[in-house]
Amino acid sequence: MEIIYQICKQVFENQITRKEGIQALVDQQNMNRNSAVIVVNIFVKMMNGERFTRTLSNPLFEYFLENIFLEYGKEKLEAALTALDLHITYIWAKGNPKRRLRLICNMYFEKLRVSTFQSTIESLHDEVEQNEIISYLKRTKSKQEVLAELNSITAREPEIVTINHKAYKRDNKTIALIKIVRDFKCQICQTFIPKSNGEKYIEAAHIIPKHEQGQELPENIILFCPNHHKEFDLGSPNITKKDKSSIEFTLNGKEYKINLSFN
Ligand SMILES: [Zn+2]
Structure with a gap:
């Protein structure tokens, strides 16, 4: 997961192009191209606080949230949680409650609340x-x-x-x-x-x-x-x-x- 995160981060920070990031995921993680496109798109949308419709595994979402918080602080965690919240609502409306992901999301909303209060x-x-x-x-x-x-x-x-x-x-x-x-x-x-x-x-x-x-x-x-x-x-x-x-x-x-x- 760390390598996936690092590659997505490089795309977000414009150190590599989206195309290079996708290729790196295919080469280094044996990911199929379609999944690689989805992972990169979702990461960038989380960083920008935008809704996305495709989904990832719960552990990968959790890894993204934890590291976004550690490396970028509460502003970016807030954006990522907003994006994830919109995503869960979208999936929920389609009939999938995504209970575990909702729990993960709420846990990080709580971390954000505590951190905002402390600062x-x-x-x-x-x-x-x-x-x-x-x-x-x-x-x-x-x-x-x-x-x-x-x-x-x-x-x-x-x-x-x-x-x-x-x-x-x-x-x-x-x-x-x-x-x-x-x-x-x-x-x-x-x-x-x-x-x-x-x-x-x-x-x-x-x-x-x-x-x-x-x-x-x-x-x-x-x-x-x-x-x-x-x-x-x-x-x-x-x-x-x-x-x-x-x-x-x-x-x-x-x-x-x-x-x-x-x-
Ligand atoms: Zn001034």
């Missing part, structure tokens, strides 16, 4: 940590000192740091410093959201995501308003140039050059 809690937690650090730094340090601290951050720092006798994630300290230095402004449109308590709301995004080994260093973090954050995540930006001091990318037909250095 909501985690991001609320991060927001609180960052705001505590921001208010402490604003009370105790000048902007020059904040800037100096930001420029001194290295990958060698421990993951947990202590500030004012409290333990914080290093990443939250880095983001807090960046928010102060950049004055809470979106690096595309220069806006922020004013909160009722007088604070400014702005989001931090990792240019290279953490699950793709993106480093938790200042040059990998960019500030976005919620709109531009979503556009950056969903619009598949094409990064044309990136170094420590700036990043250039095209996104939905527009070109951007954003400063990543601090001064």
